[in-house]
Structures are given as structure tokens and as C-alpha cells.
Amino acid sequence: MEKRKGLLAVSIVMVSLFLQTQFLFGKELSKIFLEEVLSVGSMDDDALFQWVGVVTDLKNYIYVTDAMDYSLKKFDTKGNLLKKTGRKGQGPGEFLAPRLLDSSDQLLYVTDQYIPGIHVFDRDLEFRHRIPLIRLVGDLKVISDKQIAVVTLAYGQIGKIFFYDDKGKVIREFDYSTKKSSLLMDSISFDIDFHGNIYLAYNFQDKIEKFDAEGRKLWSQELLRIGRVKRKKISSIVVPFKIVYKDVVLDTSGKLFVLGGNLSKNPSRDVYVLSQKGEHLTTFTLPETSHCIYIDSQDYLYSRANDGVTLKKYRMKAVNK
Amino acid sequence: MRKYWFKVEGLMFKERPFCYLKFRHFIMIVVLGCFLLTNGELSSVIEIEARIPQKNDLFSNGKMDSYDSLENRKLLLFIIDFNDFMCLSCLDSFLDFYYCLPSDFQKHLSWGILVFNISEKEGNNNISARIVEKKLRGFVAANNIKFPILIDKFHVFNGLAEEGTVVMVFDWNRKMVKRYVFPLNKGQIEEIFKFLTE
Secondary structure, eight states: OHHHHHHHHHHHHHHHHHHHHHHHHOTTEEEEEEEEEEEEOOSSSSSOSSEEEEEEOTTOOEEEEETTTTEEEEEOTTOOEEEEEOOBSSSTTOBSSEEEEEEOSSEEEEEESSSOSEEEEETTOOEEEEEOOSSOEEEEEEEETTEEEEEEOOTTTTTEEEEEOTTSOEEEEEESOOSOOOTTTTOEEEEEOTTOOEEEEESSSSOEEEEOTTSOEEEEEOSSOOOSOOEEEETTEEEEOSOSEEEEEEOTTOOEEEEEOTTSSSTTTEEEEEOTTOOEEEEEEOSSOOSOOEEOTTOEEEEEEGGGTEEEEEEEEEEEO | OHHHHHHHHHHHHHHOHHHHHHHHHHHHHHHHHHHHHHTOOSSEEEOOOOOOOOTTOSEETTEEOOHHHHTTOEEEEEEEEGGGGGSGGGGHHHHHHHHHSOHHHHTTTEEEEEEOOOOGGGOOHHHHHHHHHHHHHHHHHHHTOOSOEEEOTTOSSGGGGTTSOEEEEEETTTTEEEEEESSOOHHHHHHHHHHHHO
């Protein structure tokens, strides 16, 4: 009798999960609403001063880099600060401007805007080691404890994603742009799915692309139809000054979320949702401007509020056509 | 007669509401000005380090000393541009300079004013000021800044920091005020240190 009851409960849970998944991520997705579930850092506390990178683990702990006080912070599920590490400097576990953050099963990987290489910490924020890279990191995706994908900011190296091992040795290179573009035009944010497919959002071009694990381009998409991005001369160099796309992330079902930049209808707030095939499914707007977006393993969305003093966590509620 | 005068005045204002408004604004400005002159504060103060006034302070017991006691005095005023907080390397020159200062100038012989510019689009000035205040708190604690920094809520000093963070040197001996924009070059640093140490 007990066994049958248990089976019934499991079946109900499975069916409701299936229905929810269909509801949330059905192909006919037309709108996404955000429901705030957590706010980390207020005007009065000293939890966050200017957060930059965010990542969560399977226990829903939240890890954040804070550029203002040169630190890496760990928060519990209610947003309480559990631990903080780091200070200003260039030694082990020290930062000049901590920035990107990603994680493997066991470790956290942190980049610094002004120091080449990647700091590696465990989940208790103890510094483990540093992966020595020659170049500054523009974007980062940790594939496993043994493999990290990196886009560098070095001139002449833009247009490539480098795959490094945990010692900082290049395992392979992937050229996403073979033609020689002018400065910064090929700078990207990227994400990689479980099959090794690579998704790119160009920071200074109206271009979102998908490549398979072998490096074949599967599709390319322009969402804003803005034509050529304006550039201006700073000192002696000509650079683009308006960001088209700021960040790109995948949710658990493989949908692509792209944060628009200065040229979107709602600058730094519009998020474009694309299917695996590159179809534009919907666009939703964040309540406040953000420099990045992050989606955790349960499809909660994280973004910035109060100019980086607050981190918001949202439940995404989808409505189908 | 008196009643009639009021009636006329009332009519005047009624027919010329702009004048009436201007009159009301004038009275409000006078009252506000009096308040600020007597005991109002222009800016909120972040207490960086509580301490007992020292014998050689420029101001003691909240009152200015006599002119004689101001002789041989030098002061630094940092006007810090909040925009530089968005690019932390922009403040590196300021921090490097600050850490090299004689200890008196790292504490009580320096003052700071944090200026910020919030457009109407960005909304509530009150919330913005609170965000600025919080970021300043983080910056001060992380970089171990010892001198007091005021937040210029009413944008009194914005014009002085249009090119970014600046330092102003007040030298009573030379009867001189000079302004330098960060990042400072080697010659400017040497010049300022000469003023401070001579």
C-alpha cells in the first residue's frame, strides 16, 4: 500500500514537472514575465558594493565577484553573506579588478580585468592555484576541472576561442572569425552547451551565431537590423563605442538568452530569447539595466539592480501563444 | 483702506500668477539661504575616522582659529569624480598619490568631495545619492582611506571635476591655490610634494 502511494506521488511529480517544462519552454513561447524571488545587497548593508560576476552551485549558494572591494563573496540561499575573500594586490588570491566568474563541480574560476590568468578557489573560497595565461581574459566558460574555454583581449588574438587545460596549456583553438576585422569588432561573449556547440553574441556587431563542436557554423542571426555600428577616434585609434550585445547564456532546455546593449529599445535591459535553431522566440525587459545575465541550473535568472549594489534573482514565468 | 490694498494686491497676483510665484520662490530662497547659513549642511558626511581634534588642526573646536595660526598651513582638497568608480584603474593614480603622502596629509590635512552627475532619466536623486554613498563606503574601506570625504549631493563642486578627479593644493605661505587633474605626471607630483614639504 505504502509502495503504491509512493509510486503515485512520484508519478504526479513527474507529470507536473513535464507539464511545467512544456509550459515554460514550449516552442510557441510568446512572453516571459519575471518574478523577483531574492534580492542580495541593499543600500544599507555592506554585502555588495559593485558586483561583476555571478555563479551558483547545486546547493544554490551564490558566488559573486565585487570589484569595489576586490573580493569574492559567498551567499546562502537567503542572500546572507557567508564568507568573503580577497584584497587589493597581485599576489595569490588578490585582485586589482575581479571580474568574470564560473565554476566546475568543485572549483571556482575568477578572472581579473588587469591581471592575465585565472584564479582558482574551492567552494569555501580558499585559494587553490592560478592558471597562468599570458593574455587578459575577455570571456570565460569552464567546461570541466580540466578544460576551460577563454576569449582573450589581446590584439591579434581576437577572433579565436582558446581551450586550455588546468595548467594553462592550449589544448585547441577555434577560429570563429577568419577575416581580419578592425579593433574590437570581433569581441564576443559566448556560451557552450553539453554537446560542445558554441554560441556567440558579438559585442560590437549585430550578430549572434551558433557553431557545432567541430567548428562548423550552423546559423547566424541579426536581431536589431542596425547595419554598421558607429565608431569614433580615441587618441589615435578608431573604436566602436556602442555595445550591441552584452552577454549570452543558455538555460537548461538549450534556449539562448542574449542581453542587448546600448542599441536595444530598452538599453541594457532587453533580453532576446532564441531557440536552438536561431529563431527569435520573444523579448523581455529587465526591471533595471544590467551588465550581464546569468541563469542557474533551475532556470532562475540573475541580473543587476541599483547600479551594482544589488543582485536580483528572478523566476522566469513563460506564457505560450 | 487697508482692506482695499489687500484686495488690489490679491487682484494683482491673481492676474499675474507668475509674479506671485516668483515672489513665493524669492521668500523660499531667502528662508532656505538663512537656514543654510546658520546651521544647514550642504552635504552629507561620511565619518571615516573619529578622532579628537589635534593641537595643530586648522580648525579646532568647530571654530576657525585666528589668521596667524593659519600661517604655514597647507591643505589638500580631493574632488573625486564618481564616474571614476566605474573604471577602477582611473582612480589608481589618485590612490598611488595618496599612499605616498605624508601621514598628516593622509588624515586630517586632506579633505575629499565626491561629485556625481545623475541625469533626470536615471531617476530619483535620493536613491542615486544612497548608491553613491554605499559605493564610497566600499571604496574607502577597501583602500584604507583616512581623510573625510563629503558627498556633494547638491552638485556644488561638479564644475571643478569636469575633467575627472582632481586635487587642489591650498598653500597659505604662498597665498596660493592650485588644481591638478588626475592622472598626475611626474613633474606635477614633484611640484605638489615640494609645496607640502617646504
